[in-house]
Amino acid sequence: MKLIRYNYPEFTDLFSDFDRLFQSSFGNFPRRSQFSRLGEVGNLLSGEPRLAADLYQDEENYYARVELPGVKKDEIKVELDKSVLTLTYERKAEEGEERESVAYKRSLTVPEGVEEDKVSASLKDGILTVTLPRERKEQPKEIAID
């Protein structure tokens, strides 16, 4: 059993605190986001208290998964700093007088021993999968005796 620290995402959306207040107090009370016209999915997402993430491992890799529906490839940034994987999603939309900026950040602690320069990510059907190759353990060298 391994304990993985949960890092709360930083909300940079100005209204999300306001949204959460309503969520916790009134349950299904319509949120600001449901009335807003801009950046549909960004707003739908802002009702979420956080970005949920899955983490897996197999023999070769670790895999991190996050749901990012309606998000385009170039709106996501994936960073790995030592064993902290940070996913940032940012979208700016403008429609006439209205301007909107949505940003999410989710950090995950991944196990140590990742080959940092071989990390890759793919986005499919609204799900982002980050593949983090595990460092190969040096095999003990067997020395033949003449």
Add this chain to the structure above:
Amino acid sequence: MSEQLKESAGEAVDRPEREFFVKPQYRVHSEEDAFELRVVMPGVRKNDVHVSLENSRLTITGTPHRDVPANWKPLQEELARGTYRLELRLNRDIEENAISARVEDGILNLRLPLREVSKPRLIDVN
């Protein structure tokens, strides 16, 4: 009672694959001649969506592709499991044959055109 609880808990552990439903986030946009419906279903592809309309009850189901290979060992699981299911009651007649759907990046866009008779009729005043 406690016996029952234990039983159902054991079942959940033994058979995690059992189907259950998750209500997806959605938004309805009402236009002059149609409803536009956006349903957030990450992991769902075109062929995984099923839409049915019966007695003005619209049912949408979507089975997400999780693609988690058997040899992947979970370290942390937070994403919702299960099949998406949304049931909406419509108070307007829909032109069933003209319903169109599109799935893109885990979002279902559904267009439900209103039936001619259910559009408000403009009456000329003489």
